Amino acid sequence: MSFETKATVPSFGGRLLKLSHSSAVIGSPMALNLYLPPQASDANKVPWIFYLAGLTCTGDNGAEKGFFQAAAAQNGVAIVYPDTSPREPRYDGDDEGYDFGRAAGYYINATKAPYSATYKMESYIVEELYTALPKEFPLDPAKVGVMGHSMGGHGALTLYMKHPKKFKSVSAFAPIANPSNCHWGQKAFSGYLGDNADDWKAHDATELVKTFKGKLDVLIDVGTGDAFYKQGQLLPEHLETAAKKAGHEGVKIRFQKDYDHSYYFIATFAADHIEHHVRFLVSQDNLIDF
């Protein structure tokens, strides 16, 4: 598989590549952004972090509004911003709501028709992009982290716990932390996986943490002014309680006073998240003082 570079945008001394490719997993073209910091070269393959965006997003939201590139450049890490769902073929009703179907792929492989034919965002991330990107770009295949926002925060936490050998670091902004117990998650999981709630557990961070055997050192930020948090869509306390009960003391949830769900919140704490990942991914020789 090869990527076509549609545009190259200079950013903080590095380059943001606007890429497209024909996805074998999804079965149609997909677009994504890749930020390469100034340290990246054929002779210096850099660590990299997936940023998984939330409902209604493309790979552009994080790249344009997340403010990750400054800290990524400073620390010599690359960031991959994938899309949030397949864009074609279209299915009846796939954009009736903002919270299911297009731009709401939930980073799982659907098992229910018709979505099961192409909605395979889990395999798209952890198999296709994970394998193909380091073959074409100066990315270290052994140093990969994952972070995300809201639906993408759910994606980051669950992909990390489902594929612990693939990711060395994880963090989340306002994640949907217990999708089996909130309206957003129930709607998505019944549409993609069917109505048997037992089948949802393998894709729910609060359920996964109960039996997760690896080491969990995860940074999570949630704004106390977040309308979706107040509505009960995120349920970070469920994850916190389950993690504590399972002995995972490294699940750190910071409740940020008054912050909302927006990219103003994400941008405020973006550098903290990059630095969290750097602790697990980067050798200190690669740091640049701007």
Ligand SMILES: N[C@@H](CCC(=O)N[C@@H](CSC=O)C(=O)NCC(=O)O)C(=O)O
């Ligand atoms: N349109 C919806 C709200 C959609 C929304 O807020 N999406 C968030 C992610 S929510 C969880 O995954 C987002 O990131 N939006 C894009 C942005 O750039 O802010 C509604 O009407 O409530």
